[in-house]
Amino acid sequence: MNKLQAMEVFIQVVDCGSFTKAAEMLNLPKATVSTLVQTLETTLSVKLLHRTTRQVMITSDGAAYYERCIQILSDVRDAEESLSRHRLSPSGRLRVDSPTGLSSEILIPALPAFFERYPDITMELGSTDRVIDLVEEGVDCAVRGGELLDQNLIARRIGVINFVTCASPAYLERHGMPQHPRDLERHRCVNYFSAKTGKILNWDFTRDGERIEVALPGAIALNDSNAYVQAGLAGLGVIMMTDYLLIEHITAGRMVQVLPDWSIDPLPVHIVYPQNRHLSAKVRVFVEWVSELFAGHPNLRLQAPKAVVASSATVLETV
Template sequence: MNKLQAMEVFVQVVDAGGFTRAAENMKLPKATVSTLIQSLETALAVKLLNRTTRRVSVTADGAAYYERCLQILSDVRDAEDSVFRNRQSPSGRLRVDAPTGLASEVVIPALPEFFKLYPDIRLELGCSDRQVDLVEEGVDCAIRGGRRLTDSRLVAKRVGTMHYVTCASPAYLERRGFPQHPNDLAEHHCVNYFSARTGRMFDWYFERDGQRVQVALSSHIAVSDSYAYTAAGLAGLGVVQMADFLMAPMIEDGRFVRILEGWTNEPLPIHVVYPENRHLSAKVRVFVDWVTGLFAHHPTMH
C-alpha cells in the first residue's frame, strides 16, 4: 500500500461523502478506492468510516485521522512547492572552494553572468591552493584538479581538463640557454611546486612520439601557491611548468617563453566535488552545471 496515496484517497472520500464521487474526482476505479481504504483501516487497526448503502460517515477515530491527514498532505505540498521554487530560482548562501589561480583567472571573471542567472545566490568563494576538508569546514562544493580523488566521503563530477606548458622568462633563457630535451632540465634551475597539505614535491612528466619522460627536479626554491609560482618564474629563478590558462596571457605578452615544444604534458582532470551524504541542493546543482559549461567553452580547459 502507498500510504500517502491512501491518505489522499481517504481525505477525498470524506470530502466527497462517498466512494463513487471520490473515485470520479481522483480518476481512479471505485474498487481501487475501496481497497485502499480497507488497507488503511487494516494497517491502523481502526475503523475510519461507517458505510451504508446510501452514505458514508466518519467515525471518531476517522475524524481525528482526517485532521492529521490534512496537515500531512499540506506539508507534503509545501515541501514540493518549496523544492520547485528553489529549482526555478535557487537562493541562499553557497560556499565554494577553488584553487587561487583557477578562481582568479577563470571563475571570477565569469561570475557576472552567473549572478545574472541566479541573483538570489550569495556566493562565498574560498581561494586557496590548500585542499580544504569539505565536511569539517562546511563547504558545499569545491573545484579540484586530480587524477585520483582519495576522499571516499566525496562525490566527484568531471567538469574540465587542465593542460600544462613549460616556460621560462626571457632573462633566464638568455642567461642559461634553451633546454632541448626534458633530461636537460637536470642542468637547469627549476621552480618546484609542493603540496600545501602533504609537503610532497611534484615531478614533471613529458611525452613525445610514444616516449615518456619523468623528471624529478632539484631546485633553489619551491612554493605552494600558483601566483607565488609564476612570480618566481617571472623573477628569473628558473623554469616553470604551470597551467595553460594561467600562462597563456604572459606568453602572449612576452613575459614568458614556451620551451620544449613538441613535448606534451599529461593533462589534469578537473572535478567539482561535494559530500556524498549531503543533499545536492538546487544552488549547488546550478553552480556545478554552470562551471561545467564555463570550462567547456574556455579555450584551454576542455
C-alpha cells in the same frame, strides 16, 4: 523539541565528530547542540552517540538513525522546493572552494554572469591549492584538479587542465634554451610542493612513447599557483604550469615556451560535493553553471567523451 532541527544537529555532530565544531558550523551555542541531541536520545530511548573527553563516536543504532535522517531531510527539502519559488530563483549562502589559479583566472571573471542569473545567491569562495575536507569545513562544493581519492564525494568531470613548460626571456638569455628534459638538470627550476604532504612534485614529460620523470634542482619551491607563475616571470627559473595561467604571458612575450615537442600529462577537473547531502537548488545551479563555463573555455573543455575511470569517488562523466 523541533524534531527536524534536532535531526540536522545530530547529522552535523556526526559529520564533524565534535559538538564544538557542529555548533560552529550551525552558528548555535554548544549547549543548545548538546541539549538537542540529548533530547533526541531521550525521545527515542536509544543512545545515538558515545561521548568521551576527546571524541564523539556514533553507535550502531545512531548509524542507522543517521542514514534515515539524511533521507528524511532530503525528502523534506524536495517537498519544500517543489512548492517554492526558490526552485526558479535559488537563494542563500553558497560555500565553494577552488584552486587559486582557477579562482583568479576562470571563476571570478565569470561570476558577474552567475550573479546576474541568480541574484539571490551569496557566495563564500575559498581559494587555496590545499585539498580541504568539505564536510569538516562546511563547504557545499569544490572545483578540483587531479585524481579523486575521497570516497565520500560525488564528482562530476567538467574539464581538463593542460600544462606548458616555459621561462622568462631574461632567464633564457643567461642560461640558454634546454633541448631535452634532461637538460633541465643543469638549469634552475621553480619547484612546486604539495600543500598537504610538503613533498616536492617531480616533473613528467612524454614524447613518441618515451616517458621521463625527473626531480629537478631549484632555489625556490612554492605551493600556490599564482605565486608560482610570478616566480617564473621574475626569472627565478624554468616553470611548468597550467596553460590558462601562462598563455597571456607567452603571447605578450613575457614568457617563452620551452620543450614544446614534449607533452605533459593533463589533469582531469571535477566539481565535487558530499554524497550524503541533499543537492540543494543553489548547489545544483552552480554545478551546472561551472560545467557550462568549462565547456565554453578552449583551454579547459573536454575535447571528446572520456571513459569513466574506476576510482574510490563516485564520478559522473560529462562533456
